[in-house]
Amino acid sequence: MELRFFIKQLILPPGGLLLLILLAWVLWRLRPRLARLCFVLGFGGLWAMSLPVVVEHAARLIEREPALVEAQWHSLGERAEVIVVLGSGREAADPAWGSDQPSPTALERLRYAARLQRATELPVLISGGLHYGEPPSEAALMADVLQRDFAVPTEWREERSRTTWENAQYSAELLRAQGIRRVVLVTQASHMPRSRWCFERAGLEVVSAPLGFLGVDSARPLGGWLPEGQAFWQSTRLLNEVIGMAVYPLLYRE
Numbered sequence: 001m002e003l004r005f006f007i008k009q010l011i012l013p014p015g016g017l018l019l020l021i022l023l024a025w026v027l028w029r030l031r032p033r034l035a036r037l038c039f040v041l042g043f044g045g046l047w048a049m050s051l052p053v054v055v056e057h058a059a060r061l062i063e064r065e066p067a068l069v070e071a072q073w074h075s076l077g078e079r080a081e082v083i084v085v086l087g088s089g090r091e092a093a094d095p096a097w098g099s100d101q102p103s104p105t106a107l108e109r110l111r112y113a114a115r116l117q118r119a120t121e122l123p124v125l126i127s128g129g130l131h132y133g134e135p136p137s138e139a140a141l142m143a144d145v146l147q148r149d150f151a152v153p154t155e156w157r158e159e160r161s162r163t164t165w166e167n168a169q170y171s172a173e174l175l176r177a178q179g180i181r182r183v184v185l186v187t188q189a190s191h192m193p194r195s196r197w198c199f200e201r202a203g204l205e206v207v208s209a210p211l212g213f214l215g216v217d218s219a220r221p222l223g224g225w226l227p228e229g230q231a232f233w234q235s236t237r238l239l240n241e242v243i244g245m246a247v248y249p250l251l252y253r254e
Helices: 003-011 015-027 032-049 052-062 104-120 138-150 164-177 192-201 229-251
Strands: 082-086 090-094 099-102 124-127 156-158 182-188 205-211
Touching (some): 015 032, 032 229, 052 229, 082 104, 082 164, 099 104, 099 138, 104 138, 104 182, 104 205, 124 138, 124 164, 156 164, 164 192, 182 192, 192 205, 192 229
Parallel strands (some): 082 124, 082 182, 124 156
Antiparallel strands (some): 090 099
């Protein structure tokens, strides 16, 4: 398993926030002021990130690409040559299916891509490599679901990528070999800014097809001020995108 996975788990919540609380306990007698600061940041971060209202407002700052309304779907065939769907992890060894399955987020993307494919008749490329180095690839799992559950074939499978940057680079290699440069890109709305940035730097023209918007009215009791486990998970994904958008231009300079 890659070192970057462990580093990411330590930095991103809840790991980083729990470490702050642990540090507060260690420093309580030696450095009481610093300990209080660590506790406030750790506990306050856990509380804030579990609020749906925080997710809603944070997402609005990140989800900059507008949604494609259904009336626009049929015209996509004039603007692009292929639908590219990005992988999003997998669930291991689900007993109900007897095998690994695409994550719920990946299934959302497949459902949307299937609708777009039927409206446009464009071919589909799925991009997603091995999960922690273990086969099958995310692209293989998603292609199987797309065919069996949505009756939509996958023209190309990109199975080497481990990051969004690699999604773009390896997908661009496959598509350039076919003379294709214009793509409809399917991924979560919060992931779209970073994904589009990567695909455009890989030399492709991108039509954004975001889904799974979080910056909408949460319709939660008390206006979303009650903590929820789902909100914490969503906040973590948003924070991951913020970090990614800050780090990628430093890692992948032109």
